[in-house]
Amino acid sequence: MTSSASIRLYPRTLILTISVTFMDGQIERTAIPHILLLSHPETLRKTGLTVFPTLITGINGAPWNTFSANTLSGLQEINTKLVDGKKGIYTEANIGLREDWYSDEQFAQQHLTGSNPTTIARASDNWIQSFKAVAESQGKGEFLNAINKVDPESLYIQDYSYFRAAAKLNPSDDFSSEKTIRFGKRYTGASVALFVLGDDGKLHPLAIVVDYKEDDIKEQDNYYIKTTAGPMPNSVVIFNKRTSASDPTNTEESDWPWRYAKMCVQVCDWHRHEVGIHLVHTHLVEEAVIVGAERSFENTHVVYKLLNPHWLKTLSLNQAARETLVPRIILNISGMDKDRMNNFLNSEYYSFRWEDSYIPRDLERRGFPIDKLNDDKYRNYPYGRNMVAMWYSIRRFVEAMLQDWYSSNKTTVEQDEQVKSWVQEMQTGANITSFPSITTMDQLVDAVTMCIHIASPQHTAVNYLQEYYQVFVPNKPSCLASPLPKSISELESFKESDILKALPLDKGNVWLMSAYIPHLLSMLVIEDQNIITYAKTELRYRQGICDQAGINAAQSFLDDLETFKVEFQRNSESMNVETAPPGLPGSSQYTVMDPRKMAVSILI
Numbered sequence: 001m002t003s004s005a006s007i008r009l010y011p012r013t014l015i016l017t018i019s020v021t022f023m024d025g026q027i028e029r030t031a032i033p034h035i036l037l038l039s040h041p042e043t044l045r046k047t048g049l050t051v052f053p054t055l056i057t058g059i060n061g062a063p064w065n066t067f068s069a070n071t072l073s074g075l076q077e078i079n080t081k082l083v084d085g086k087k088g089i090y091t092e093a094n095i096g097l098r099e100d101w102y103s104d105e106q107f108a109q110q111h112l113t114g115s116n117p118t119t120i121a122r123a124s125d126n127w128i129q130s131f132k133a134v135a136e137s138q139g140k141g142e143f144l145n146a147i148n149k150v151d152p153e154s155l156y157i158q159d160y161s162y163f164r165a166a167a168k169l170n171p172s173d174d175f176s177s178e179k180t181i182r183f184g185k186r187y188t189g190a191s192v193a194l195f196v197l198g199d200d201g202k203l204h205p206l207a208i209v210v211d212y213k214e215d216d217i218k219e220q221d222n223y224y225i226k227t228t229a230g231p232m233p234n235s236v237v238i239f240n241k242r243t244s245a246s247d248p249t250n251t252e253e254s255d256w257p258w259r260y261a262k263m264c265v266q267v268c269d270w271h272r273h274e275v276g277i278h279l280v281h282t283h284l285v286e287e288a289v290i291v292g293a294e295r296s297f298e299n300t301h302v303v304y305k306l307l308n309p310h311w312l313k314t315l316s317l318n319q320a321a322r323e324t325l326v327p328r329i330i331l332n333i334s335g336m337d338k339d340r341m342n343n344f345l346n347s348e349y350y351s352f353r354w355e356d357s358y359i360p361r362d363l364e365r366r367g368f369p370i371d372k373l374n375d376d377k378y379r380n381y382p383y384g385r386n387m388v389a390m391w392y393s394i395r396r397f398v399e400a401m402l403q404d405w406y407s408s409n410k411t412t413v414e415q416d417e418q419v420k421s422w423v424q425e426m427q428t429g430a431n432i433t434s435f436p437s438i439t440t441m442d443q444l445v446d447a448v449t450m451c452i453h454i455a456s457p458q459h460t461a462v463n464y465l466q467e468y469y470q471v472f473v474p475n476k477p478s479c480l481a482s483p484l485p486k487s488i489s490e491l492e493s494f495k496e497s498d499i500l501k502a503l504p505l506d507k508g509n510v511w512l513m514s515a516y517i518p519h520l521l522s523m524l525v526i527e528d529q530n531i532i533t534y535a536k537t538e539l540r541y542r543q544g545i546c547d548q549a550g551i552n553a554a555q556s557f558l559d560d561l562e563t564f565k566v567e568f569q570r571n572s573e574s575m576n577v578e579t580a581p582p583g584l585p586g587s588s589q590y591t592v593m594d595p596r597k598m599a600v601s602i603l604i
Contacts, residue, residue, distance in 0.1 A: 116462060
């Protein structure tokens with residue numbers, strides 16, 4: 001019946017509109033999510049359209065050589081041409097424009113200012129002693145000399161060793177996906193990366209466990225803990241030849257075993273970030289907040305009024321994530337099968353630590369003392385500096401509003417039945433058992449601050465840098481396309497060809513989705529949906545009802561945000577590691593948390 005079809009693409013939105021004209025002249029228009037089309041390209045084929053390659057790359061091809069051998073430098077050259085030509089999704093700068101994108105410095109800095117700056121933490125003594133034990137067995141004297149000179153409080157870790165426990169795999173089992181025709185068989189590991197943080201603020205990688213397979217990761221109070229300090233006989237561990245950030249860099253490009261190990265870490269961080277930090281700890285936890293609050297508070301209650309503006313679009317987005325993004329995209333490009341992914345996702349949710357995630361506690365727990373964040377040692381962690389400022393500003397605003405409301409209504413938090421209902425909903429309905437039993441004003445202030453923090457600054461920080469760091473897939477792949485090495489000797493024999501084999505070059509759907517989704521999710525925040533507009537709107541509302549306490553609170557919050565424009569830029573400029581592409585007009589360092597760019601809610 002179909003005689004013709006046309007397609008209209010709305011850039012960086014979730015929707016494609018397909019218009020189909022039938023023989024009888026009737027026109028049917030169907031709105032289809034981009035991500036649904038990507039996961040089911042046969043939908044496009046039925047319309048006679050071939051938008052898939054053009055949608056992504058702007059050319060009839062792919063961001064890799066399809067008829068000749070690929071090299072990592074060649075992939076970078078193709079990426080540069082795509083960006084220069086503004087082809088397809090390659091409309092913005094990405095890390096692949098940097099000649100040193102693969103370097104130790106760029107790799108390490110991403111764990112401070114990349115799309116996941118939230119999980120790097122001070123290394124426990126058990127981890128330090130285990131790395132030392134392996135170094136002794138491998139005869140790595142330079143590593144031992146270097147680490148013995150370092151203050152243990154300067155050793156940090158990115159720890160994905162818990163992946164098997166969270167996914168309910170045995171320590172010796174391998175992570176892999178189901179094998180399908182379109183997406184192939186994919187892999188991940190459970191990597192661990194050890195870093196040293198210098199007094200000059202530069203983070204440097206010292207050693208990597210490519211895939212942790214020891215049986216000593218135990219869950220204690222919702223934390224996964226390494227419980228022994230011995231060697232790691234079942235795990236492949238590699239040590240950086242460069243034991244200091246000041247060591248010569250001329251060997252970095254061709255150190256293929258070490259580059260492969262860093263790629264394994266990036267794959268693990270992709271899983272932890274996309275599934276845990278981003279999806280679960282912002283989208284799904286905030287959904288629990290929304291549902292619990294809707295069930296508990298009247299719309300005249302101060303808590304409801306404070307939280308409601310930060311719910312814009314979130315529930316509808318989450319529905320799309322459950323129906324399409326996770327089962328049809330994330331699952332098909334990750335290194336886990338459906339059961340492992342389901343277990344991992346549930347573990348991230350049920351182990352969420354509400355009060356420990358309050359920014360001051362979180363930073364202190366992870367080894368970033370808030371009273372020292374302005375020291376040079378932490379100059380390359382503007383996420384921490386900015387978040388402390390945002391947390392206390394939001395908290396002052398929330399506290400002023402709550403105190404005025406409870407005073408005006410001549411009641412207390414402890415007597416508030418709606419707060420009691422909210423606590424019950426969060427603890428039992430949402431199964432967030434770490435949610436506090438709120439009986440005091442301070443507890444309520446912190447809980448409400450946390451809700452706003454998750455929806456606005458936290459989601460902004462973990463969402464809007466995905467395009468820069470992930471569109472160039474070799475920097476942060478969603479999976480490995482070949483099994484991980486089983487021994488250090490096997491890893492030490494790796495060449496560039498082994499890294500290319502591990503990239504999903506022969507499964508275009510995996511590569512293209514891995515690039516397209518970060519582009520899609522990095523849509524710029526429009527002015528009327530940023531945190532400054534929220535503060536201005538709140539101020540006008542309070543002025544309209546002659547609420548002097550509310551006016552003072554909103555004005556103070558707005559003044560803070562105006563100050564943060566300058567303060568956050570200054571924090572960015574204080575960094576001594578360059579992350580932006582050199583010489584690119586308009587490029588900047590860490591500006592994702594600029595209040596003018598900070599979304600009021602989880603908008604995408």
